[in-house]
Amino acid sequence: MQKITIAGQPLHTILMAAPAVLIPFGFILDALHSATGDEDYAKASYLSMAGGVIGALAASAAGVADYVAEPPEGEAKHEGQLHAILTGAAMLASVGNLILRRSKREHTVGALALSAIAAAGTLASTVYGKRMDGEHAEVGMHTDQDKVRIDHTNLDVEQYVTAGPSNLHAPQ
Template identity: 65%
Template sequence: MNKITIAGQPLHTIMSAAPAVLIPFGFILDAMHSATGDEDYAKASYLSMAGGIVGGLAAGVAGVAEYVADKPEGEARHDSQLHAALTAGALLVGAANLVLRRQGTHARGGSLALTALSAAGVLASEYLGRRMSGTEGTAGEHVEAGVHANHEDVRIDHTVTDVEQYVAAGPSSVHPPK
């Protein structure tokens, strides 16, 4: 898979952390505003949502670049398109919420519902994205496969904190298969 990377990590995966964290956090802050009436929570929620939307747009650009470069087929294509649609829908709902808030309507209950809908969409999209990339559990991008210096196959899963796999790989580095 062709991926834009920074320090070996996919750019889209790095950037998707912003909406995956900031938009649900905005919902939590919005719920706290509804419970307490404290305007500081509403302001913080607005900023959190805005940051999540900007981060989501940036992650989307990286995701589209990966999609175009990779040209997935079959189920991978369907899942990629569903992931993009979920993310776009969640960001549109979040943006509509921000526009309504700028008009001073955040005090009504609809804003909390829009924030919840946006957070649910982003979390569902993040779940689907992780499932597609295989970063759930132990398989995925963090698994390094190669051939040891003595020509034995080596697989190191960097998501598991198991020192034995590094010891078993031996003192030399993992070499790419020939």
């Protein structure tokens, strides 16, 4: 998969960290508001979700650029579509939640449910996206002609040691 990168890291992966953290954190803050009644939790939740949605827009732009660069017959196109559907559903729940709360930052029962749905959808989309990256790991040939599989998104140094001398190397 051809990806837009910064310093050797996929831009989409870098940008998706914001919604992957901020939207579930918004749900946690909403739950704390429900438990304590403290309005500060509700305000912080609203801001966390808004930041997550803005981050998701940026990550989506990079994801669309990566998706368009994929060959049409590849399996990555289908997986990219499923990933986009999961992400889109989570973002619809988040935007709906923000609209419900735009005049008043605190939440209602419906907003708490949307917050939970958005958090679950965001986490599912993140896990699926990570799995996609792992499935499209670089495959090469070991010097003794055994196949080697390296997943550069996994920070496990052991995979490079196990691969030994091969035509694969750590990203620069």
